[in-house]
Amino acid sequence: MPLLYVALAHYPVTNKNGDIITSAITNLDLHDISRAARTYGVKSFYVITPLTDQKALAERIVTHWTHGAGADYNPARRDALDLIRLVDTVEDAARDIEHREMCYPKIVATGARKHSLSIGYAQFRGLLEKKFPYLLVFGTAWGLAESFRDQADYVLEPVIGATDYNHLSVRSAAAIVLDRLAGIKN
Amino acid sequence: MPLLYVALAHYPVTNKNGDIITSAITNLDLHDISRAARTYGVKSFYVITPLTDQKALAERIVTHWTHGAGADYNPARRDALDLIRLVDTVEDAARDIEHREMCYPKIVATGARKHSLSIGYAQFRGLLEKKFPYLLVFGTAWGLAESFRDQADYVLEPVIGATDYNHLSVRSAAAIVLDRLAGIKN
Numbered sequence: 219m220p221l222l223y224v225a226l227a228h229y230p231v232t233n234k235n236g237d238i239i240t241s242a243i244t245n246l247d248l249h250d251i252s253r254a255a256r257t258y259g260v261k262s263f264y265v266i267t268p269l270t271d272q273k274a275l276a277e278r279i280v281t282h283w284t285h286g287a288g289a290d291y292n293p294a295r296r297d298a299l300d301l302i303r304l305v306d307t308v309e310d311a312a313r314d315i316e317h318r319e320m321c322y323p324k325i326v327a328t329g330a331r332k333h334s335l336s337i338g339y340a341q342f343r344g345l346l347e348k349k350f351p352y353l354l355v356f357g358t359a360w361g362l363a364e365s366f367r368d369q370a371d372y373v374l375e376p377v378i379g380a381t382d383y384n385h386l387s388v389r390s391a392a393a394i395v396l397d398r399l400a401g402i403k404n
Numbered sequence: 405m406p407l408l409y410v411a412l413a414h415y416p417v418t419n420k421n422g423d424i425i426t427s428a429i430t431n432l433d434l435h436d437i438s439r440a441a442r443t444y445g446v447k448s449f450y451v452i453t454p455l456t457d458q459k460a461l462a463e464r465i466v467t468h469w470t471h472g473a474g475a476d477y478n479p480a481r482r483d484a485l486d487l488i489r490l491v492d493t494v495e496d497a498a499r500d501i502e503h504r505e506m507c508y509p510k511i512v513a514t515g516a517r518k519h520s521l522s523i524g525y526a527q528f529r530g531l532l533e534k535k536f537p538y539l540l541v542f543g544t545a546w547g548l549a550e551s552f553r554d555q556a557d558y559v560l561e562p563v564i565g566a567t568d569y570n571h572l573s574v575r576s577a578a579a580i581v582l583d584r585l586a587g588i589k590n
Binding site: 294 | 405420432435436439440442443444445478480481483484524525526561563564565566567569570571572573575576577578579580582583584586587588589590
């Protein structure tokens with residue numbers, strides 16, 4: 219299995235006007251992306267927010283499904299949300315991976331717009347075969363700040379559909395990207 | 405473009421115990437699947453529920469984003485939710501397609517479990533090239549009733565990830581399936 223880690227960043231992301239903001243936690247992001255991460259063998263799913271109250275909210279959601287009534291009600295959901303780790307920053311996630319893998323991961327940003335550092339899916343699949351740790355970062359709201367993408371080690375190409383419409387939800391985009399990187403094509 | 409239509413069924417689906425139920429509308433299902441449908445050139449997205457109050461709820465959500473304040477706030481979201489048609493049954497959706505295409509569509513069921521009628525993604529892509537209309541049906545809750553899948557023209561193979569975990573959300577599964585059927589692999 220590749221050493222693939224996923225993060226969902228609530229900072230630094232942009233709003234509709236392009237300003238850098240901290241977005242709010244969306245319950246279904248945690249469920250959908252952890253279920254997709256579990257399906258595709260992702261090692262951990264980092265939920266990133268620097269806001270104390272938002273971290274407490276995420277903690278409550280995760281605990282309900284991993285140790286509370288939800289864990290008994292739906293063990294499959296528990297297995298997925300067990301992958302979640304709550305951290306303040308992308309760097310904290312990367313340091314946690316470094317601690318586990320004895321190697322600082324490469325940071326791979328995503329987004330709906332092209333970027334000069336873009337790599338394609340086949341190229342990234344090739345990199346993942348080399349057993350180096352990678353942290354694949356998705357942005358909430360209107361997407362990761364360009365300043366963050368500029369500093370990433372790589373930027374993954376946008377998902378191209380059959381039209382020029384590029385407004386997938388982050389939940390859908392994460393699912394599709396993981397399928398492209400690690401799915402079995404039956 | 406292929407004559408691909410998508411439906412999200414709230415009946416006939418099963419609950420945790422395998423009983424056939426009518427499930428409730430989930431707001432983000434409408435948003436996420438319509439955005440994925442728009443991305444991949446799907447012709448219409450049928451939201452299927454026989455319940456009057458649930459149809460009224462879905463109608464309110466769709467109208468807000470297609471004609472209400474949401475339409476001005478986020479025109480991209482309007483373009484996606486414009487694809488939604490609310491109908492009582494899968495058969496009503498199929499009849500609507502027949503009216504538009506002058507040809508009754510083939511019904512293609514989905515699900516997380518294998519089925520004896522299963523066809524693979526490459527085979528379905530081949531069928532879609534022939535310009536015949538297809539209605540691809542996703543189930544909410546614990547998935548489409550087996551009795552419904554048994555009567556479909558085809559059952560699409562489950563999405564296979566990198567593990568044996570098969571509990572994607574319907575939002576994620578729909579996004580992945582559409583990418584496999586109509587995405588451009590960059």
